[in-house]
Amino acid sequence: MSFEELPKVYEPKEVEEKWLKRWLDARLFHADANGKGEAFSIVIPPPNVTGSLHMGHALNNTLQDILVRYKRMKGFNALWVPGTDHAGIATQNVVERELKKEGKKRQDLGREKFIERVWEWKKKSGDHIVHQLKRLGSSCDWDRERFTMDEGLSRAVREAFVHLYEKKLIFRDLYLINWCPRCHTALSDIEVEHQETNGSLWFIRYPTAPNPLLIKEGVPGEVIVATTRPETMLGDTAVAVHPDDERYKALIGQKLKLPLTDREIPVIADHRVDKDFGTGAVKVTPAHDFNDFALGNDHKLPRINIFTPDAHMNENGGDYEKMERFEARKKIVADLEEKGFLVKTEPHKLSVGHCYRCRTVVEPYLSLQWFVKTKPLAERALQAVRDGRTAFHPENWTKTFVNWMENIKDWCISRQIWWGHRIPAWYCEQATAPNPLLNKEGALGEVCPPIVARETPTKCPKCGSANLRQEEDVLDTWFSSGLWPFSTLGWPDQTPELKKYYPTSVLVTAHDIIFFWVARMMMFGLEMMDEAPFKDVYIHALVRDAQGQKMSKSKGNVIDPLVIMDQFGTDAFRFTLAALAAQGRDIKLSEQVIEGYRNFANKIWNASRFALMNLGEFDPAGPTVGANGHSPLHNTPYDHWILSKLRTTVAAVSSAIEGYEFDVAAKTVYQFFWHDFCDWYLEFSKLELSKPVLYQVLTTSLTLLHPFMPFLTEEIAHRLPGVTDGESVSKWAFPTTESVLPAASRKTAEADAEVVDLVISVIEAVRTVRGENRIPPSKEMMSKVFASSAARREHLKNWASVIQRLARTASLEILDKPAAPKGMAHVVIAEGLEVFIPLEGLVDFAAEVQRLDKEIGKLKSTVDSREKRLQDANFVTRADPEVVEEEKASLVGAKSKLARLEETRRNFAT
RNA sequence: GGGCGUGUAGCUCAGCGGUAGAGCACCUCGCUUACACCGAGGGGGUCACAGGUUCGAAUCCUGUCGCGCCCACCA
Numbered sequence: 001m002s003f004e005e006l007p008k009v010y011e012p013k014e015v016e017e018k019w020l021k022r023w024l025d026a027r028l029f030h031a032d033a034n035g036k037g038e039a040f041s042i043v044i045p046p047p048n049v050t051g052s053l054h055m056g057h058a059l060n061n062t063l064q065d066i067l068v069r070y071k072r073m074k075g076f077n078a079l080w081v082p083g084t085d086h087a088g089i090a091t092q093n094v095v096e097r098e099l100k101k102e103g104k105k106r107q108d109l110g111r112e113k114f115i116e117r118v119w120e121w122k123k124k125s126g127d128h129i130v131h132q133l134k135r136l137g138s139s140c141d142w143d144r145e146r147f148t149m150d151e152g153l154s155r156a157v158r159e160a161f162v163h164l165y166e167k168k169l170i171f172r173d174l175y176l177i178n179w180c181p182r183c184h185t186a187l188s189d190i191e192v193e194h195q196e197t198n199g200s201l202w203f204i205r206y207p208t209a210p211n212p213l214l215i216k217e218g219v220p221g222e223v224i225v226a227t228t229r230p231e232t233m234l235g236d237t238a239v240a241v242h243p244d245d246e247r248y249k250a251l252i253g254q255k256l257k258l259p260l261t262d263r264e265i266p267v268i269a270d271h272r273v274d275k276d277f278g279t280g281a282v283k284v285t286p287a288h289d290f291n292d293f294a295l296g297n298d299h300k301l302p303r304i305n306i307f308t309p310d311a312h313m314n315e316n317g318g319d320y321e322k323m324e325r326f327e328a329r330k331k332i333v334a335d336l337e338e339k340g341f342l343v344k345t346e347p348h349k350l351s352v353g354h355c356y357r358c359r360t361v362v363e364p365y366l367s368l369q370w371f372v373k374t375k376p377l378a379e380r381a382l383q384a385v386r387d388g389r390t391a392f393h394p395e396n397w398t399k400t401f402v403n404w405m406e407n408i409k410d411w412c413i414s415r416q417i418w419w420g421h422r423i424p425a426w427y428c429e430q431a432t433a434p435n436p437l438l439n440k441e442g443a444l445g446e447v448c449p450p451i452v453a454r455e456t457p458t459k460c461p462k463c464g465s466a467n468l469r470q471e472e473d474v475l476d477t478w479f480s481s482g483l484w485p486f487s488t489l490g491w492p493d494q495t496p497e498l499k500k501y502y503p504t505s506v507l508v509t510a511h512d513i514i515f516f517w518v519a520r521m522m523m524f525g526l527e528m529m530d531e532a533p534f535k536d537v538y539i540h541a542l543v544r545d546a547q548g549q550k551m552s553k554s555k556g557n558v559i560d561p562l563v564i565m566d567q568f569g570t571d572a573f574r575f576t577l578a579a580l581a582a583q584g585r586d587i588k589l590s591e592q593v594i595e596g597y598r599n600f601a602n603k604i605w606n607a608s609r610f611a612l613m614n615l616g617e618f619d620p621a622g623p624t625v626g627a628n629g630h631s632p633l634h635n636t637p638y639d640h641w642i643l644s645k646l647r648t649t650v651a652a653v654s655s656a657i658e659g660y661e662f663d664v665a666a667k668t669v670y671q672f673f674w675h676d677f678c679d680w681y682l683e684f685s686k687l688e689l690s691k692p693v694l695y696q697v698l699t700t701s702l703t704l705l706h707p708f709m710p711f712l713t714e715e716i717a718h719r720l721p722g723v724t725d726g727e728s729v730s731k732w733a734f735p736t737t738e739s740v741l742p743a744a745s746r747k748t749a750e751a752d753a754e755v756v757d758l759v760i761s762v763i764e765a766v767r768t769v770r771g772e773n774r775i776p777p778s779k780e781m782m783s784k785v786f787a788s789s790a791a792r793r794e795h796l797k798n799w800a801s802v803i804q805r806l807a808r809t810a811s812l813e814i815l816d817k818p819a820a821p822k823g824m825a826h827v828v829i830a831e832g833l834e835v836f837i838p839l840e841g842l843v844d845f846a847a848e849v850q851r852l853d854k855e856i857g858k859l860k861s862t863v864d865s866r867e868k869r870l871q872d873a874n875f876v877t878r879a880d881p882e883v884v885e886e887e888k889a890s891l892v893g894a895k896s897k898l899a900r901l902e903e904t905r906r907n908f909a910t
Numbered sequence: 911g912g913g914c915g916u917g918u919a920g921c922u923c924a925g926c927g928g929u930a931g932a933g934c935a936c937c938u939c940g941c942u943u944a945c946a947c948c949g950a951g952g953g954g955g956u957c958a959c960a961g962g963u964u965c966g967a968a969u970c971c972u973g974u975c976g977c978g979c980c981c982a983c984c985a
Contacts, residue, residue: 008945194982201985227985240985274984282985291983350985396914400980403913407981511980542979579933580923584915586978588922596933599947610944663924667932682944764951771951774939808942808950 006612006719010605012569015715020134028728029072029080029139033496037077041501042068043485044080044133044140045509045517046148048087049125050094053132055543055551055589056510058561061138062574063540063581063662064508069139069707070657071505073734079501081488082133082140084126086149088477089183089357092419095121111418118419122147132562137570137710139730146488148480149421156487157421157480158454160528165452169373169527170413172425172450176286176293177412179365180355181311181325185416186369188476189409190515192353192362201278201348202230202333205341206239209255209264223248223256223267224343226278228350229288230336231329233258234317235306236265238284240295243269245280259341260332261318268299287366305366325363370414370423370473377523378408384522384532393538393660394583397511404515413476420474426451428460429467482520485533502529506536514539538660541586543577564594571709572598578708579666600670601712604705607678608716611698618691620699620722638684639693640752645676646697647741653704654734669704677701680760687802695720700735758792758833759799765835766807769825775842780810786818788832809837821907849905 023029031041042064047057064080072078095118096106106114126147133140146153164170178187207222223239239256241248248267255264272295273282286296287303296303306316313320313328320328336342353362382405384390385398392398414423428448448462450471459466480487485504489497503525509518518537525533544550545557564573576597580587649672656665677697685694699720706713706729717729733739741749766783775781783803787793793814796803800812819836823845827835839845 006944009947225985229985272984277984284985289983289985291985294983351982400914404981515981582924585923586915590922590934592934593922595947599945602947603945606945606948608944613944667924671932678944679949686943767950768952771939774951777940777942777950 006605006609008606008609010569010602010712012571012601012711013566016135016137016570016711019711019714020137023139023728023730024134024142026728027143028730029068029141030143031077031079031141031501033500035077037075039079039500039505040068040071040076041079041504042081042506042508043488043504044082044138045507045513046083046085046146046481046484047129047133048090049084049122049129049147050087050090051125051129053129053136053561055559055561057129057133058136058573059540059543059577059581059587060508060510061133061136062577063538065136065138065574065710066578066657066662066665066707067506067508069710069730070734072139072730073703073706073732075733077500079144079497080138080140081144081146082130082138082142083146083484083488084129084148085481086122086147086420086477088415088420088474089185089417090477091118091121092417093183093357095419106418114418135562135565135570137574139710144488148477148484152490153480153483153487154421156483156491157475158424159492160479160483160524161424161475162452162454163528164372169376170370170452171373172368172370174366174368175371175412176288176290176364176366177369178353178362179309179367180358180360181307181309181363182358182360183355183417184309186365186367186412186414187355187362188412188478191356193356194351194353196349197352199228199348199350199352201226201228201346202336203279203343203345204230204233204259204283204336205343206256206259206265206283208251209257223251223281224279225281225283227283228348229285229329231313231320231325231332232285232288232306233283233332234261234313234320235285235287235304236283237286237296237301237304238265238268238299239281240268240270240273240284241281242273242275243271245273245275248281259339260335268295268301270295270299288364290364293364293366303366307363307365309365311363369412370425372411372413374408374411374523377527378405378519380526381405381519381522381532384526390522390532390534391536393536396584397514397537397539400511401514401519405519408519411476413479414471414473415476416473418474420477421480423471423473423475424452424454425471426453426457426468427471428463428465429469478516478520481517482524483528485521485525486529491528502533503531504534506538507534508538508540510542511539512542536660540581541584543587543589545589559589559591564591567591568594568598569601569712571712572601574710575600575666575670575708578662579670581662583661600674601709603674603678604701604709604712605716607673607682608698608719610682611694612719614685614689615691615695615721618695618721620692620695620720635690635693636684636688637752638681638756639690640749641756642676642681642697643693643741644746644749644753645672646700647737647746649676650700650704650735650740651737654736657707666708669701669708673701673705683806684802687805696740699732700740702729703732703735706730706732755795755799758795759803761829761833762796762835763803763807765827765829766803766809766837768827769835769837770808773825773839773843777808779842781808781837781842782811782813783807783809784813784815784819784836786815786832786834786836788816790816792833823907826907 044064045060047053068078068080092106095114098121099106099109099117109117130145134142161170178189178192179185180187203224203226205222205224223241225239227233236258241252243249243252251267252269254267256267257263258265267281268284272291273280284292284295284301285304286292286301287305288307293303295301304316306313307325308314311325313323313325315321317323317328320331323331333342333345354360355362382402385392385401385405392401427450448460448465451457451461451468456470457468460468483491485507486498486502489495489502491498507518507521521533525531542550545559551558561573572594576589576594577587579597580589580593649668652668653665656662656668681697699717702713702717710730714729717723718725762785766781769775770777770781785796787796793816796812796814800814803812804810815836818834821836823838823840825835825837825839829835
């Protein structure tokens with residue numbers, strides 16, 4: 001197609017649609033486990049099926065795609081495994097919300113029907129996000145798309161669960177866990193988000209029990225406790241003080257009367273109590289506070305649960321039964337006050353835990369749950385990171401990871417929801433207590449132990465009963481995603497894929513899921529596969545809005561990637577994300593920046609149009625090109641110059657991508673293409689053209705750009721002569737320094753490049769004079785160049801006509817001595833290299849002198865007044881020191897500008 | 911309370927031991943046969959502050975101030 005048929009402005013829409021279809025139809029990104037080439041593999045952080053592509057996904061997948069495309073072009077056997085996550089609670093909540101619109105609850109449907117509904121939703125939503133990933137250009141092996149709840153992965157989950165259970169790394173226990181009263185499920189510690197809140201500290205009087213025999217002299221008749229949660233007092237089973245606290249020593253072991261109830265509770269001593277906080281006495285509620293739970297265990301205190309699963313008072317709440325927890329708080333405080341038990345209330349800041357899925361305040365709640373014993377698993381993960389088998393980039397994340405791993409707690413993996421992997425445990429019906437969510441001690445009273453098995457059991461191995469019931473709970477969604485790097489490759493089967501691609505090369509993710517996901521994959525990978533799941537972990541930034549705010553629906557500052565892609569093109573968008581992906585700083589995304597890179601895409605388009613126009617019927621396989629497709633004839637020094645620039649660009653881009661410096665890589669190609677290739681090489685080419693070099697530089701540039709801008713580069717490539725229909729730039733070989741400029745010709749090329757640099761500097765100097773003096777192009781200028789070195793004078797002589805053309809100067813005189821600057825513009829380029837341009841007739845000297853005089857006059861008076869002010873002792877001593885400093889600085893600036901203007905004026909004066 | 915990051919041109923950010931950089935915005939000139947989503951030229955910075963190390967510091971060290979984020983059971 002000839003260039004006239006190409007639009008002047010790059011239109012991404014059709015181009016993207018066309019190539020996406022072709023790529024997918026050709027299964028271009030399919031990786032063959034038996035194919036050749038060293039393996040390079042990435043598993044996608046599976047997006048949740050709940051929603052659509054957001055900026056975080058866009059960045060995450062753009063970066064992965066750049067890596068995969070780059071490695072593929074480098075000759076690696078590159079595999080990128082795509083897929084989605086069932087996202088337990090999040091998805092269940094979404095579908096529940098849908099149901100609510102129909103006026104239904106999930107209980108109305110029943111478990112089975114509800115799950116069917118979720119699968120329907122999954123089908124719809126999962127396809128949606130997969131389609132969006134494709135639109136982004138993600139070169140995943142779409143034949144291998146997985147879902148965390150598909151059949152294979154379900155098998156992996158069972159295998160992993162049973163394996164851990166058999167190794168006693170999974171256990172079941174009655175324990176205080178984080179409970180979301182809205183989602184009705186347990187949460188792991190990291191699923192709770194803490195938020196600083198303005199609360200109160202209530203001081204409550206607990207009188208000593210009225211046993212006259214025990215009241216001695218000097219023993220206080222009451223203890224005042226301070227609490228942020230007065231409603232939990234109904235579950236108090238002790239008051240704790242520090243053993244060395246003189247105020248309370250005499251009371252230790254005695255009983256106190258619990259206000260609003262008829263219970264009596266003991267005063268206990270524990271060194272964990274802080275004498276300096278509040279009154280030094282703390283109420284102990286083992287069933288509703290994590291500290292108190294631990295304290296209660298050590299002191300064998302009873303646990304009294306006062307809440308129902310939806311955080312209302314239960315039968316232990318006495319008069320307050322059925323009240324919602326915060327209402328109960330109000331009422332209890334009022335009653336305490338009325339009855340004289342409330343001493344005072346102080347404002348108090350505290351951090352309150354919220355459910356990460358629905359923002360409801362989380363309740364510490366006593367229940368029977370499944371846990372993973374993490375310490376032994378974490379130990380191996382730590383070891384792998386310590387000895388560098390897995391490395392974080394940037395490496396400062398290592399510390400975060402290590403710190404967390406070292407202090408890891410057991411992981412609560414059971415969830416009381418319906419959507420997810422049902423735990424592969426069965427209970428013998430007759431022998432099991434009816435309600436697994438028991439509050440009382442001794443709930444684990446099953447006669448027959450749970451049966452944990454890979455295959456669904458038919459009868460109880462202990463008592464032979466066939467009346468078995470599977471565990472109702474499902475697994476934490478992160479349990480299955482923790483297996484992702486190997487479950488997607490076929491584990492537990494020993495597949496060729498697993499052999500070829502595990503461990504994966506790199507995991508690309510944002511820092512917000514290091515604990516949720518990266519840590520779990522490390523633990524499971526080492527435990528199940530005996531090898532860490534990835535060699536590198538690249539942690540990228542979070543995308544924020546132009547003001548640096550986190551994007552959120554409620555703030556209304558969400559920028560939709562799809563809207564951006566429609567507006568500016570996918571390639572421009574991808575390039576922007578890469579260019580902003582500097583390590584260690586979050587990304588502030590604004591449309592203005594994207595527009596800049598849209599312009600870059602257009603620049604590439606037009607430079608290519610120009611090349612196409614000039615290349616004509618050029619045959620790249622023709623005799624001007626060497627056997628390996630390189631080493632064309634380098635006719636001119638500027639051919640050498642551009643190849644030399646291209647060579648360093650190739651080296652810089654490669655090493656930047658290898659080092660995950662996507663911003664450096666992007667900016668390096670940008671600089672080369674726009675400022676070296678377009679601004680200079682193409683301009684030189686208008687004077688004399690070398691088709692082979694133009695062809696080589698353009699195709700090499702397209703190859704360099706391809707990982708960032710796959711659609712545009714593919715489109716242009718297929719308009720070039722010699723590119724056949726079936727091939728794809730994604731399979732071209734990524735250039736090397738040697739392929740661009742073989743070592744044999746490098747020396748000559750670089751010597752030539754130096755000459756071109758000299759020429760460019762002279763052209764720029766002449767242009768500066770024209771610009772600064774506002775000489776229109778229609779007016780001819782004469783230039784003189786003084787060069788102290790004979791070699792330079794020789795080069796300039798040879799290049800005189802090029803300089804004249806590009807600098808728009810009518811003549812170029814080469815001097816071996818500097819000229820007298822009288823009446824001339826004078827530019828010093830470097831030591832021994834100066835440009836002189838007579839301005840006679842080009843600039844109206846009289847007018848210029850007048851203008852200069854005016855400016856000089858203005859400056860002088862400024863300088864005068866400033867000097868005077870600074871000499872004024874009154875001002876210097878009394879004014880704000882900052883203002884004085886500013887004055888001084890601007891005086892210096894004004895003085896030097898004045899000197900420059902005066903010199904110019906002298907040269908113009910006749 | 912710990913940990914991490916960050917403060918450089920009007921804005922967004924590179925640079926992290928050797929004469930202050932980019933993009934955008936701004937000003938001037940220009941429709942030169944790829945591109946006005948363009949070209950040429952220009953103005954603009956005591957690199958948060960204070961000490962120190964060094965021949966030399968935006969860059970290293972110490973401290974101060976400002977701004978983020980993460981973790982932690984002080985009721």
